[in-house]
Amino acid sequence: MIQQTFRGPSAQAFLSYLCPTSVSSLQPYSSSLSVLLNETGGIIDDMIITKHANDNEFYVVTNAGRAKEDGEWLSTQLQNWNATQGKGKGKEVEWNKLEGYGLVALQGPKAGEVLQKLTPYDVSSLKFGQAAYMDIQGAKCHVARGGYTGEDGFEISLPPDAAVEITEKIANSSGVQLTGLGARDSLRLEAGMCLYGNDLDESVSPIEAGLAWVVGKDRRATGDFIGAERVLRELKEGPSRRRVGLEILGSPARQGAEILSDDEKTQIGTITSGIPSPTLGTNIAMGYVKNGYHKKGTQLKVKVRRNVRDAVVKGMPFVPAKYYR
Amino acid sequence: MMISAITTSARAAARTCLRPQYSAVSARGMNLRVSTAVRFASTMRYTTDHEYVLFDDATNIGTVGITDYAQKALGDVVFVELPQVDSEVTQADPIGAVESVKAASDIYAPVSGVVTEINEQLNDQANLLNKDSEGRGWLCKIKLSNPSEFEALLTDKAYKAHCEGDSH
Numbered sequence: 265m266i267q268q269t270f271r272g273p274s275a276q277a278f279l280s281y282l283c284p285t286s287v288s289s290l291q292p293y294s295s296s297l298s299v300l301l302n303e304t305g306g307i308i309d310d311m312i313i314t315k316h317a318n319d320n321e322f323y324v325v326t327n328a329g330r331a332k333e334d335g336e337w338l339s340t341q342l343q344n345w346n347a348t349q350g351k352g353k354g355k356e357v358e359w360n361k362l363e364g365y366g367l368v369a370l371q372g373p374k375a376g377e378v379l380q381k382l383t384p385y386d387v388s389s390l391k392f393g394q395a396a397y398m399d400i401q402g403a404k405c406h407v408a409r410g411g412y413t414g415e416d417g418f419e420i421s422l423p424p425d426a427a428v429e430i431t432e433k434i435a436n437s438s439g440v441q442l443t444g445l446g447a448r449d450s451l452r453l454e455a456g457m458c459l460y461g462n463d464l465d466e467s468v469s470p471i472e473a474g475l476a477w478v479v480g481k482d483r484r485a486t487g488d489f490i491g492a493e494r495v496l497r498e499l500k501e502g503p504s505r506r507r508v509g510l511e512i513l514g515s516p517a518r519q520g521a522e523i524l525s526d527d528e529k530t531q532i533g534t535i536t537s538g539i540p541s542p543t544l545g546t547n548i549a550m551g552y553v554k555n556g557y558h559k560k561g562t563q564l565k566v567k568v569r570r571n572v573r574d575a576v577v578k579g580m581p582f583v584p585a586k587y588y589r
Numbered sequence: 590m591m592i593s594a595i596t597t598s599a600r601a602a603a604r605t606c607l608r609p610q611y612s613a614v615s616a617r618g619m620n621l622r623v624s625t626a627v628r629f630a631s632t633m634r635y636t637t638d639h640e641y642v643l644f645d646d647a648t649n650i651g652t653v654g655i656t657d658y659a660q661k662a663l664g665d666v667v668f669v670e671l672p673q674v675d676s677e678v679t680q681a682d683p684i685g686a687v688e689s690v691k692a693a694s695d696i697y698a699p700v701s702g703v704v705t706e707i708n709e710q711l712n713d714q715a716n717l718l719n720k721d722s723e724g725r726g727w728l729c730k731i732k733l734s735n736p737s738e739f740e741a742l743l744t745d746k747a748y749k750a751h752c753e754g755d756s757h
Contacts, residue, residue: 447691
């Protein structure tokens with residue numbers, strides 16, 4: 265992951281221009297999922313935006329896999345912004361990547377208990393979607409309650425000097441196990457969360473992706489963000505395709521599998537992520553289907569290698585989230 | 590068999606767990622080979638994609654499966670897709686697939702021939718692949734049309750070297 269800060273007198277206005285989230289209504293030290301959109305409303309990356317003490321200090325986490333694309337986009341946008349009268353000129357935004365910082369995710373029902381043993385900060389006062397600076401083993405760490413698993417947990421940003429030591433301390437705590445990315449992928453899919461590169465790419469709009477909730481109400485009225493034209497049109501008229509959850513009978517279906525109409529005559533979409541769910545014991549997947557085939561309970565077919573399997577549209581998350589609210 | 594995980598992340602995860610588990614694999618493979626050698630004069634050979642063939646030269650039938658090394662790398666197997674009995678297969682044809690909680694892996698025919706039998710038990714006990722991939726977790730039997738293909742597969746020693754990443 266790439267961690268960065270945006271500061272300066274027009275930081276809030278700048279981020280509001282880059283994404284459809286209602287950045288201005290974020291409370292201090294609270295976070296929201298958001299998306300960086302291109303001019304045609306496609307998703308360049310998904311990200312978590314956290315507002316800090318005031319409206320002009322933000323902490324933003326983007327995907328390491330999109331570092332190049334994000335970096336180019338943000339540099340260009342920032343340069344234009346800071347050079348434009350009425351935007352950033354005279355109230356420049358400063359963008360700092362937190363080079364050398366570590367980011368570890370401590371996830372699971374006992375995450376709070378474990379973290380509490382390592383910090384004097386009252387962990388129970390921090391709710392899902394909030395962030396705080398905590399003293400962990402003598403180092404000032406940025407801690408956000410949330411994550412990519414659908415469980416309670418924390419994403420802990422570690423200063424370079426203390427990153428290894430604190431990570432070891434957490435990993436060696438009683439009840440903590442290091443987890444592979446395969447397990448994390450299962451959890452995020454059970455939680456109905458998108459993986460950039462699988463379920464999101466630059467052709468997909470937030471409305472198609474089922475992320476209309478990241479488009480703030482005030483932003484729908486003003487439409488003053490990059491990519492707004494498509495986003496507002498799709499909100500009004502409906503998108504041509506939609507991300508759905510599916511349960512597949514017989515065999516798991518993976519990325520790239522064709523989704524067919526129930527009569528098997530037409531391809532109406534493609535699977536973007538799929539696994540046998542360890543929690544549910546069923547085969548779950550997400551994918552994009554033509555608008556009209558997206559309603560819960562719709563019977564479809566999925567082609568897995570040579571065999572056509574029965575599938576049904578399911579609501580997401582597949583496994584209910586267990587956040588600490 | 591090719592381990593083709595779905596996401597970059599899952600692929601990375603599958604790879605990282607491949608190596609440290611090898612020593613246990615080779616020990617098991619050797620045992621199986623010794624015990625069967627006595628009774629049937631069978632030998633086991635391997636593909637670089639981690640399929641094995643246990644060949645019985647009296648019947649000209651090869652029992653095909655995935656190696657213990659492969660099953661460990663895949664993790665919990667939840668579904669196995671097998672070829673049709675009586676189907677004719679050519680070496681390197683996709684003949685089935687193994688699905689685990691973390692990856693989907695195609696199985697390729699290690700030798701050419703006709704499928705004479707499939708392991709029906711796997712339909713409701715896919716985890717036999719984890720329990721005993723080189724024994725009760727076999728996938729199918731193939732009557733070899735060209736036994737020289739078997740001779741060209743990797744020996745136990747060469748397969749071991751391949752798994753350790755220094756095959757030449």
